[in-house]
Amino acid sequence: xxxxxxxxxxxxxxxxxxxxxxxxxxxxxxxxxxxxxxxxxxxxxxxxxxxxxxxxxxxxxxxxxxxxxxxxxxxxxxxxxxxxxxxxxxxxxxxxxxxxxxxxxxxxxxxxxxxxxxxxxxxxxxxxxxxxxxxxxxxxxxxxxxxxxxxxxxxxxxxxxxxxxxxxxxxxxxxxxxxxxxxxxxxxxxxxxxxxxxxxxxxxxxxxxxxxxxxxxxxxxxxxxxxxxxxxxxxxxxxxxxxxxxxxxxxxxxxxxxxxxxxxxxxxxxxxxxxxxxxxx
Numbered sequence: 001x002x003x004x005x006x007x008x009x010x011x012x013x014x015x016x017x018x019x020x021x022x023x024x025x026x027x028x029x030x031x032x033x034x035x036x037x038x039x040x041x042x043x044x045x046x047x048x049x050x051x052x053x054x055x056x057x058x059x060x061x062x063x064x065x066x067x068x069x070x071x072x073x074x075x076x077x078x079x080x081x082x083x084x085x086x087x088x089x090x091x092x093x094x095x096x097x098x099x100x101x102x103x104x105x106x107x108x109x110x111x112x113x114x115x116x117x118x119x120x121x122x123x124x125x126x127x128x129x130x131x132x133x134x135x136x137x138x139x140x141x142x143x144x145x146x147x148x149x150x151x152x153x154x155x156x157x158x159x160x161x162x163x164x165x166x167x168x169x170x171x172x173x174x175x176x177x178x179x180x181x182x183x184x185x186x187x188x189x190x191x192x193x194x195x196x197x198x199x200x201x202x203x204x205x206x207x208x209x210x211x212x213x214x215x216x217x218x219x220x221x222x223x224x225x226x227x228x229x230x231x232x233x234x235x236x237x238x239x240x241x242x243x244x245x246x247x248x249x250x251x252x253x254x255x256x257x258x259x260x261x262x263x264x265x266x267x268x269x270x271x272x273x274x275x276x277x278x279x280x281x
Contacts, residue, residue: 024191024192029122029201036064041077072113091123091128104139163198172199172200177221185232206220208224
């Protein structure tokens, strides 16, 4: 099994041909760009692990949100910056032109801020239609993350590797204040015991305040609980299910252009990674 936090860890994942046992990949993702996510960044950095941060560009720099310098520092230390539109609308309710504007302008803004290899997208409110998914692809993204398709009563314990549809990758429900350490661990161990796959965990606020204070929707996790979960992931020994990503027993690094995207990322007919593109809005 492999542990890939935020799809990175500075190492590439092995090809399926090189894998002899079921693989479980864990990605820690964070939506919206909330300022208190800086607590998670510190915890991950201290553990040598990385996350994926899906950014709503229109909120960056506003009160209670991250700033561009913070995003720049996060990317420099290995965290992935992903797209999450300009203002977080339900894309399925918008005219086609506004859908394109929300997705492409958000990605172009990230490009203007210096994030030149933004390839991964998360749908606001986890709503998508064929037209919206097509717009995400046309704007230059290589994947789109959903929510609520894994765990619970779904009978699905992880996304497949590679996913059946890179623009509707399945993930558990977003983490909220009701989740415990046991709940977080179970999302991983359930995948391990059901043939492996890709587990994308989604966080919003990382705060210590009473329920409803830092987020009325209670989409929160305390820094203490997040630390406990990261510690649980990190200390898994080579004889336990999680092992460092390797190919032929030798770890290898991926280029900065590939960092932040999983190995199943769409490729051109010649086998090259599909390059990031800037799209007119």
